[in-house]
Amino acid sequence: MRGPIPDDGTPRSSGGIGADVRRSEDERFLTGRGRYLADIAVPRALHAVFVRSPYPHADIVSIDAAEALAMPGVVAVWTGRDVAARASTLRMAPPIEGLKPVDVPPFPVDKVRFVGDLAAVVVAETLAIARDAAEAVVIDYAERPAAAGMAETGEPVDPALPTNLASHQTFEKGELAQAFAKADRIVEARFSQARQTHVPMEPRGIVAEWDAGRRHLTVRTGNQAPHPLRSALAGRLGLSEGQVTVISPDMGGGFGQKIALLREELTIAALAMALERPVRWQEERGENLMAALHAREETIVTRAAVTRDGRLLGLEARMEADVGAYCFFPANYMARVVALILPGPYRVPAYGYDVKVYLSNKCPSGPMRAPMASASWIMEGTMDHIARDLGLDPVTVRRRNTITSADLPFVTITGETYVDVTPAETLESAVAAIGYADLRAEQKRARRAGRLTGIGFCTVVEPTTYGSKFYKNAGIAGSGHETATVRVEPSGAVFVSCGIMGSGQGYETTLAQCAAEGLGARIEDIAVQLGHTDIAPYGMGSRGARGGTAGGGVVLIAARRLRDKLLAIAAHQLNLNGSEGLTLADGAVLRLVEGQWTATGQTLAGLARSAHLDPLSLPEGMEPGLHVTAAFDPPAMTYANATHACLVEIEPSTGTLSILRYVVAHDCGVEINPAIVEGQVHGAVGMGLSGALMERCAYGADGQMLAGSFMDYAVARATDLPDIEVVPLNRPNRLTPGGMKGMSEGGVMGASGAVSNAINDALGPDRAWVSEQPFTPESLWRAVHGTAG
Structure with a gap:
């Protein structure tokens, strides 16, 4: 079996679940019309470049930014103390036995912990000036011994911990000792996997803009989980979530690297608020290889x-x-x-x-x-x-x-x-x-x-x-649910919004297929809106292969609920006692008559006009409009x-x-x-x-x-x-x-x-x-x- 849901004979939209529909987003990607972060122009934007540590472990003795600040076009040079004054520390301490709580400061202040760690950030009118100024920042380091392997001994990486063992869990179930005692053979095997990195085609980047009059922060960044990112930004910058909008444009890959709020993005947002000008940062490939996750x-x-x-x-x-x-x-x-x-x-x-x-x-x-x-x-x-x-x-x-x-x-x-x-x-x-x-x-x-x-x-x-x-059982704060809104406008146009964010998976197409399946609409009438926290309902984003099951599933739920309302309207207008024996497929209302599905002359677009523009024609007690928001916890x-x-x-x-x-x-x-x-x-x-x-x-x-x-x-x-x-x-x-x-x-x-x-x-x-x-x-x-x- 390839794709279709079980067929009970009820007509279905031709572009629904199981159809080999061409990816609608590919036209813009393949013709060079995608809108990635670097394609978005923001007037008066400043450019940021990070100064990174050349040492794996060292104290920061002093930072001299005088030469950099004297260069024409340089607006600011921040160090860890500047960032720490404007952003809070991340506390990672879920109540898991054997897991040591740790703090992640927003920016290193006293010491750096790996090659590529942050030491300073330069902001200038142009990227070229910012790069030159970053070269002019003089930092005096005092090297420390580096922990380059997996060992509990040696100088602690985190000075708040006694050793480098951050977590230790054990588990045993069943009669394990007896199993080994009565085994005919005990077979031992060893496996070792080298450190890898995600290598998205588009490295990380961000543009942050602070509207001082509205006291509102708008962040554009390629991120797999825009709503959790908004929550993290608001919490660590002392804002309410109503003061933050996260917009994720087209994204050239993520693979897990673009889920969490990392320190570069936090710093750029803090800079934009302090300087009251848009600030942008685009990670270079070398930075991505050595300093992204x-x-x-x-x-x-x-x-x-x-x-x-x-x-x-x-x-x-x-x-x-x-x-x-x-x-x-x-x-x-x-x-x-x-x-x-x-x-x-x-x-x-x-x-x-x-x-x-x-x-x-x-x-x-x-x-x-x-x-x-x-x-x-x-x-x-x-x-x-x-x-x-x-x-x-x-x-x-x-x-x-x-x-x-x-x-x-x-x-x-x-x-x-x-x-x-x-x-x-x-x-x-x-x-x-x-x-x-x-x-x-x-x-x-x-x-x-x-x-x-x-x-x-x-x-x-x-x-x-x-x-x-799963998260509850694991002792980790968080939710696995997903949320979606499906709405139909007076013309019959369908809008689908969801908390997941695509980075190449084809979500714009597959979520439209789920909506077409559940609603009975034509797939060409459906627009999918992702990656905007002011449009989509709060969702947990894309990770762990959850897009189809959680994202597609919740869109299907919302679309089915909205179809039920549409069919109730159709039944009322056809003077039927109920909507049994009615269905929607490819935007048309069909009725089962003597075992045959026949056209009623009603359409999704016509029903939508009634729902929005002629509410007195609706069944008694039914609210006007066509919109459903649903949540699904798998x-x-x-x-x-x-x-x-x-x-x-x-x-x-x-x-x-x-x-x-x-x-x-x-x-x-x-x-x-x-x-x-x-x-x-x-x-x-x-x-x-x-x-x-x-x-x-x-x-x-x-x-x-x-x-x-x-x-x-x-x-x-x-x-x-x-x-x-x-x-x-x-x-x-x-x-x-x-x-x-x-x-x-x-x-x-x-x-x-x-x-x-x-x-x-x-x-x-x-x-x-x-x-x-x-x-x-x-x-x-x-x-x-x-x-x-």
Whole structure:
């Protein structure tokens, strides 16, 4: 099944859910008519440039800005004390056992904590002047020892904490000791993931404008969650939310980097208020690589207690993560989710984890598309380790442990509930699609010829939409709900607004499809308005693959409610006792007569004119107008699933890796737009492969940043990626409004695990297991030739 919701014979709008509608936003993007932040001209705007630390850890002894301030066109040079006088400190202290509370000052005052940390900011009439003036600011630093690794000892990064261990959580459930005592084999595996960063095509930026007469701040910035950003700005600048408007224009990617209020944006807003002139800042690529959020630096060791035929009896996981110098999110947020969902698609009778998160003198970390990406690699790599140690086929081991439809609803050992997932089905579909049996036979022939080919699988159970109950259970303040307004104007034009914000996902199209489905309107009559806090109702924004399930779901709810009102009006005007047997499709009212749907002559536009301009024609007691605002709080967690299958070949003489085939059998529930779903799968797989094979935010042992440009930080190009075959195998979710599950992060999770397992399968049982991403040609060459490194 591809996309459509179950068909009960009722006419539906042709552009609704399940239709391969072209993305409406692409016309402006592909013809160069997009309106990104840099395209927005603001009269009298000043330009800001930040002066950043060249040291990973140092005291700020003095700052001399005299030469910079003397330059013509320079308006101000601020240091941490200036910012601190106008903005409050962020307190990150959710009540989670083992999590140390931390404070994040709005701007460093006494010391810097990583290369690229803020030291001063220069504001001038032009960007060129601001750049020159920033070079003229003289800062005297006193270096401190840097914490460049994950260790509790050494000088604390945060002077308010006794050590660099910021968080430590443990968990155990089931008879874990007994499981290991009676195991036929205990299999240990190690996994290490290098630090990565998001690399959006458009780096961060902001334009802030203070209207002193109205005492109102307008902020334009590419942000994935405009309403929470507004709340954060207002709270930290001493304003009410009614004094702040956040407008997000077209945004060139976010991937999690553009969710939180970071210090640069806070500083620019404070400057605009103080100087009473618009101030703008555009991040450069080098700044983005070294000083925007990083992600993923983790090391995990698993121990699996298994029977001789590969069945899991128990599992332990020890995890260490590096969160960097500051906590813009709870320190344990990403790492704990990895541990929570680690069992994935498998029956694990007993499980324990130990998760430690450290501060270091590196760029702060935050969520990156699939912040829990390593969970699937770890679990699937563990399954391959089990197969290798026991001399079993890796698919056979998976089959013996995978949850089946007969197990549903299934409650995992960590308390997560799986509803309507299909991991056994996607595994079999991927095995069949890639031709597994034939590939194994071909692999034996290739080995005899000196070729190293390998087959890797990765089954993903992807958490896609975090409901409020999840945050409550995790002890984290926040909500998972989403809100939308659907309204119809007198002409029949439909406006949809929602709290999510697009950064390339096609929301303008898919939300219009949900509105067309629920309302019965023509999709060409629907306009979607996103990214403006004065227009859209308060919502939680785009993150965690929640756009389709939470955003699309709440639009569908609001549209259905508004359709009910329209059909009540239609029934009244047709002199019917009720609206049963009426429907709206493609803007026309239809009536079921003797088993046939027939036109009534009424249209959505005609009903809208009556509702707005002739209220006396409405049913008695009905209020004029056509507008509905609805909210939807999803289940604690919604899960999608998929199985990735990857065929690779390693060139022994160079370590070069070729991906020969790549298959994804996936289940995301009802697809709003199958073409967009496939594109999201392709993009996520590409991101996962890029991270596993190329990306590394390298630091030296002294804490120096070594990857500050694309000369040093490699990202996959189109020519580096394989063709991706997508096999849909969708089962609707019974707990969401349209049966959607979400799916835009699972491709990252599956790609990381599938390619890793394929590489180790190619190396074969006689070579050491490679476990440190990224798997570069050098590391693969060393693995092939047994060279330590």
